Amino acid sequence: MRLQHASASKAPDRWTGLAVYGMQAAGRWQGCVAGDRRRLRQACLIDAATAATKMSLTAFSSSGTSMSSKCPLGFKADRKSDVEGCPLGFEPEIPEVQGGGSLILAWQVKGRKVLVVGGGEVAAGRILNLLNADAKVTVISPREGLNREVEYRIEHNQVEYFDRVFEPSDLDDPAITMVLTAVDDPAASSQIYQLCHEKHIPANIADVPPECDFYFGSVHRDGPLQIMVSTNGKGPRLAAMVRKRIAEQLPDNVGDAIKKVGQLRMRLRKVAPDIEQGPKRMLWMSRVCEAWTLEDFCAMDEADMDSLLDFYDSGGVPSLGQLQQGDEPHTTAFDGSFGFHCGI
Ligand SMILES: C[C@@]1(CC(=O)O)c2cc3[nH]c(cc4nc(cc5[nH]c(cc(n2)[C@H]1CCC(=O)O)[C@@](C)(CC(=O)O)[C@@H]5CCC(=O)O)C(CC(=O)O)=C4CCC(=O)O)c(CCC(=O)O)c3CC(=O)O
Numbered sequence: 564m565r566l567q568h569a570s571a572s573k574a575p576d577r578w579t580g581l582a583v584y585g586m587q588a589a590g591r592w593q594g595c596v597a598g599d600r601r602r603l604r605q606a607c608l609i610d611a612a613t614a615a616t617k618m619s620l621t622a623f624s625s626s627g628t629s630m631s632s633k634c635p636l637g638f639k640a641d642r643k644s645d646v647e648g649c650p651l652g653f654e655p656e657i658p659e660v661q662g663g664g665s666l667i668l669a670w671q672v673k674g675r676k677v678l679v680v681g682g683g684e685v686a687a688g689r690i691l692n693l694l695n696a697d698a699k700v701t702v703i704s705p706r707e708g709l710n711r712e713v714e715y716r717i718e719h720n721q722v723e724y725f726d727r728v729f730e731p732s733d734l735d736d737p738a739i740t741m742v743l744t745a746v747d748d749p750a751a752s753s754q755i756y757q758l759c760h761e762k763h764i765p766a767n768i769a770d771v772p773p774e775c776d777f778y779f780g781s782v783h784r785d786g787p788l789q790i791m792v793s794t795n796g797k798g799p800r801l802a803a804m805v806r807k808r809i810a811e812q813l814p815d816n817v818g819d820a821i822k823k824v825g826q827l828r829m830r831l832r833k834v835a836p837d838i839e840q841g842p843k844r845m846l847w848m849s850r851v852c853e854a855w856t857l858e859d860f861c862a863m864d865e866a867d868m869d870s871l872l873d874f875y876d877s878g879g880v881p882s883l884g885q886l887q888q889g890d891e892p893h894t895t896a897f898d899g900s901f902g903f904h905c906g907i
């Protein structure tokens with residue numbers, strides 16, 4: 564019998580804390596993976612190919628719950644004591660809760676009705692954010708207070724417009740998904756918030772953070788890429804500074820690179836459409852993303868994409884350079900080792 568402990572080394576930021584134990588008994592490899600639930604799910608993906616061919620993998624969550632239901636290939640479930648009895652032991656890594664933050668989401672408002680009250684500079688920024696997300700925007704604000712940008716949106720029919728102050732009946736339309744106020748009248752702001760609250764309409768009241776169901780953040784946009792920075796109300800101007808610093812670090816055409824990855828993923832789904840292919844598809848796509856740099860994706864063209872997809876069946880992941888030199892896919896099956904070695 565031979566014992567082997569292998570921990571992930573390829574991408575330590577992602578895999579720290581994951582341990583894979585392999586044991587060879589009667590000529591057959593038995594493996595168990597120790598780590599938290601998230602890592603176990605990743606581990607199950609990593610080892611999908613291996614398990615299907617060479618390993619019998621047993622996975623446990625840190626609470627001892629069997630992970631079999633989560634494992635794409637239905638790994639054999641067993642008892643936690645088997646892990647505890649594992650000669651190398653393990654330290655499950657449980658993410659620490661850091662309360663006081665916001666739940667950052669990418670809200671899909673496409674085609675939904677959003678009411679903006681106010682037509683000044685802050686409203687102009689809100690309207691742009693909404694139009695960028697394909698929302699149907701209604702603006703309510705007296706004409707004399709309109710900012711030039713808001714006037715432009717109205718003139719070009721990019722928004723629906725009512726030339727008057729807010730009235731409570733403006734909230735009667737059940738199609739209203741969200742309300743944003745940016746007015747220079749604190750009493751009006753609080754009244755609108757109260758009404759939205761009663762009607763369960765999520766609202767952002769620009770001048771009153773405690774009366775916001777959600778805050779805006781500083782957003783970097785490049786095609787499909789959006790990066791939002793929030794300081795949770797502490798320093799909005801700093802949010803903009805951090806956003807600019809992050810954007811400076813990115814390759815110029817990273818938005819295009821992301822579009823291309825989107826195409827690659829769609830084409831991959833055509834090459835491997837079956838639901839059972841899901842784990843292999845995700846594993847291969849993850850490996851490509853880890854092996855290639857952002858700059859590689861920026862440089863990838865249609866022909867590279869086609870050649871790359873030719874490697875999917877074998878599970879191989881060529882570098883961009885290899886693709887461009889015309890390397891052919893290997894015919895041998897992918898061993899599933901994903902950068903760590905289990906001595907199989
Ligand atoms: C809580 C929040 C609620 C919300 O608006 O959703 C909020 C609240 C308030 N902002 C105020 C002031 C300023 N806000 C900005 C700029 C931005 N403010 C944004 C978001 C947020 N602002 C939310 C928290 C987000 C976070 O903390 O991360 C950004 C990120 C996004 C956006 O607005 O789209 C956008 C930068 C976008 C970019 O440039 O990329 C500037 C700078 C400038 O205009 O250049 C100033 C002046 C300088 C200063 O005061 O710091 C005031 C005081 C008003 C007063 O004193 O009267 C309040 C109310 C209060 O704090 O009480």
Ligand SMILES: NC(=O)C1=CN([C@@H]2O[C@H](COP(=O)(O)OP(=O)(O)OC[C@H]3O[C@@H](n4cnc5c(N)ncnc54)[C@H](O)[C@@H]3O)[C@@H](O)[C@H]2O)C=CC1
Nearest residue numbers: 681682683684685704708728729745746747748751769770
């Ligand atoms: N959250 C944020 O990022 C920021 C918030 N603010 C706050 O946002 C608010 C708006 O700021 P600005 O756009 O610079 O002001 P602004 O004075 O340029 O615009 C206010 C707009 O609200 C309209 N308005 C006033 N009362 C109204 C009502 N009852 N119904 C409909 N429209 C009405 C005015 O006609 C005008 O178009 C201010 O209270 C300001 O303190 C200011 C800077 C940043």
